[in-house]
Amino acid sequence: MKKPFSTPSFAAGLILGIVLTGAWFLGAGSVPAPAPAGTLLATSTVSTLPQSGAISVSNQAAGATVFVESVTVPPPGVWIAVREMNGNDLGNVLGAGRAGGPRSSISVSLLRATEPGREYAVELYRADGTGTFNPATLSVYVDFDTGEPVIAYFTTTP
Secondary structure, eight states: OOOOOOHHHHHHHHHHHHHHHHHHHHHTTTSOOOOOTTOOOOOOSGGGSOOOTTEEOOOEEOSSEEEEEEEOOOTTOEEEEEEEEETTEEEEEEEEEEEOSSEEEEEEEOSSOOOTTOEEEEEEEEOOSSSOOOTTTSOBOBOTTTOSBOEEEEEEEO
């Protein structure tokens, strides 16, 4: 004998199906497999952050100067700020230099030297015509293609 259609059972089954389907779609590939005991995992926060093609910097030796390979921005140019990284967050500005337009081989002197084996960022700020760098008053230079701030990351070597 067939059982009659039950609206509450149908609704409960539909809700359960939606919840399980959502969990499947949202959780697909997001749970990493556990590492075997005693295995050290190497992680890098720098590789997961977006970068722009408007600035190029390579890993380099620690010191009181950071060398930027190129900046491809139109005149009147930008301020190039070197910042330390705190995990995925930008930290203190260590130094800044001015580029009046597209340039290559730029050196930025720092107020405090970089340390070996640490991650740093180079971030661009719009020039306001005053000739002074103040990250609290200047706006961050934005990549027109992505709408994101122009930032390039590098690691220092010993």
